[in-house]
Amino acid sequence: MVLPLEHLAVLDLYLWMEQELAVSAATNVHQSTVSRQIRSALKLFALKLSRGSEHLELAGDASLLLAERFVHQQARLRGLAPLRVDATYSSGPWLLASPPEGWVLGKFDLPGMARPLALLRDRVIDAWVGSYQPDLPGPDDPEWWVLDLLREPVQLLAAPDHPLAHVRDLSQGDLEPFPSLALPPGWFPRTEAILKQQGLWSDEVRIKRYDPDRWEGRCADGVTLTYGQSLTEALQPGTVRLDWDLGLISGEAMVVRRDLLDQPAIQQLVEHLQQQAQQVAARFDDVELVI
Known part of the structure; x- marks a missing residue:
């Protein structure tokens, strides 16, 4: 059969x-x-x-x-x-709002990296745009090819009425009394380690699919801290930046199986994403185009 x-x-x-x-x-x-x-x-x-x-x-x-x-x-x-491409909730709307011809889009709601990479590995999807620069596979990874597109600093965010919203020169002691959102242990080990060193990443959120009500929306309680950057803030307004340097750089990058790198259809997607990334970088002062 x-x-x-x-x-x-x-x-x-x-x-x-x-x-x-x-x-x-x-x-x-x-x-x-x-x-x-x-x-x-x-x-x-x-x-x-x-x-x-x-x-x-x-x-x-x-x-x-x-x-x-x-x-x-x-x-x-x-x-x-049709070829298949998915992205994070922050990458997709900016880089794949108008996908190249011949591609079908996911829903931009897969959380974490494990699930998208598993779908790529099993050839269920053909490409993925991720936003987790510190934790993405490195340039020498034998399985994955990663194309960096954009780079931007991650910000510490809170509701506008948060007690720390307008306080200058914050210290780690100022942050520690407040819960800060976290994803399950091991999802993003490098990011997790950087934030935990600052007393953050304390309030675990278990989500199967990205839901703004369960992430940024958690800040509506006026005490919970979260993280974001210019692209996420523009998509989900309602938070303000706190006067704290996380020392964390993230960005947007395309990931494909390394054995697909030379395929013409993949290279066409690369060109499309690079063109879109150039337009996005021009809109934000702190979003850098990776050439």
Whole structure:
């Protein structure tokens, strides 16, 4: 039995987006058809879907599926089906608001790095734009190729009515009485270490998908501290910068499998992202274009 191209596409889109309605919208296929095609693909590969601790997971021997994904990714790279790109909530709206032709977008809500990198590794998606410069793979990583696009300082943020909002020359002792948002341990080890040295990163937030109400929105209590930079502040206004230097530089970067680097479609995406990054850098005084 041969698996139709669109059936595996629907299964992988579902693993990526985790909502049948989102897959239906992305493929312009009715939701009942989406459900049927997912079942068909699972049956062919003798796999089952399970809800893991955070995301949908496949149960069973996926070796045949992985081999099939390689073939299907090559077909996408030849233009036989749309390529797939996702980004963080801060990168996507700025760099992929108008994606290049032939690419389908994710929802810009995958938190952390582990999930996007797993989707790239398994060839479910073809490219990802991340915002976690200190923690992204390095230039000598054998698996990943990372293209730096933008660089910007991370700011300590709080609600406008926070007790420290207009205080100058803050000390670490001023910050310590207040909770500060944190993601689960190990998600961003370098960033986590830098912030913990300053008494920050204390109030863990467990999120499966980015939700502004569960991140920036937590500052509405008037005491909780968070972090951001010019791109996130413009997307989610409502916080102010505190007079504290985190000593933390982040930025936006594209990540792809190293074995895809020379593909023409990937290079076209590179050109698009670099053009968009140039426009973004021109809008903000503290956002630097990486050449």
